[in-house]
Amino acid sequence: MKTRRDFLKQSSMAAGAFAMQAFPSCIAAGTIRAAMPMKTRHVKKPLVLWYSQTGYTERNGMLLKKTFERLGMNATGSDIRDFDRAGIGEFDLIVLGSPVFYYDTPRYVKDWIQALPDLKGxxxxxxxxxxxxxxxxxxxxxxxxxxxxxKQGVPVGIQAFMNMSSFPLAWSKDKVHEKTWMSRHLPDEDTYKSVRAFAGYLKDQVEKGQSSEFSKKITLRECSTWVAPIFWTKLFVKHHSIDEQSCIRCGACVEKCPVNAIDLSGFKVDTDACVLCFACINNCPAGAVHMEYNGENIIGYHEFMKQKQLKITEPDERLDKEG
Ligand SMILES: Cc1cc2nc3c(=O)[nH]c(=O)nc-3n(C[C@H](O)[C@H](O)[C@H](O)COP(=O)(O)O)c2cc1C
Structure with missing residues (x-):
């Protein structure tokens, strides 16, 4: 007998397949290329920006900044949430990093870029x-x-760095993944080598005045971003709440929530506003955020790392903000 879950799964897959049949040209369309000349051939003041929920993107962003400094540049690094967009014109290279959420860039990042001023080459x-x-x-x-x-930036490079997943449903629910987590304990020194190499590559590209062209690939995963994966996943998440007894009032969940869905004064979660990014449960140090997926408790990132006794391998460079 088909469960409601099977039905929803099949409907979304059918919608994805239909989208692929009906609009293949949309997926292939759109080469990303420069619309104007590059403003400079010298990188003196690069800016590295990131959005990060559990620290992976931040760590790579900080390492890029540090590498630019080692290459003799006066680099700035910042979380987009702390950066004043008005000052962006002062920089001569902008590198922006984000985690992949639901096969896509998080809405918050897209909206943040939308509100940038003209980048003028x-x-x-x-x-x-x-x-x-x-x-x-x-x-x-x-x-x-x-x-x-x-926004009139001139494209010089893209890169993707693999990590362990910070998606709680994978480790909370799917035992099949368990081996994968253990065998893929990333980032490692190879990850950091490719981060450093990316910084050098970008510097060279600008010095050569070499803008690049990029195109999205046709993939089923791309199509699945069109059928509202957050909406479907949310249907199975219940009892999203903060436990008043366990909460230590550190405010990490409030600070990390990109849509202000948490009100600690009343221990309320606005589940309609929630975008299911799991920043609250992933960042709570006290295990006070409660969520259930398909009837089972979900654990957050800290708890997962603790249970599996995993530790992040840090790069040799000191990545603190002053360092
Ligand atoms: C809500 C959510 C959705 C995710 N979706 C994807 C995904 O579609 N594809 C993927 O490869 N990783 C996915 N991940 C894993 C993260 O992209 C990955 O762990 C990332 O390095 C986390 O970066 P951060 O620590 O800077 O937030 C997801 C994680 C979360 C929390």
């Missing part, structure tokens, strides 16, 4: 971190670049 690059393995990472990085190019 500043070279731009994008990177994503993802937990994959098939995370539509190339297309998600292209999306960021596309939005930056719409």
């Amino acid at each position: 500043i070279p731009v690059a994008a990177f994503v971190t993802f937990g994959g393995p098939e995370g539509n990472q190339h297309n998600a990085a292209c999306s960021i670049l596309e939005d930056l190019v719409e």
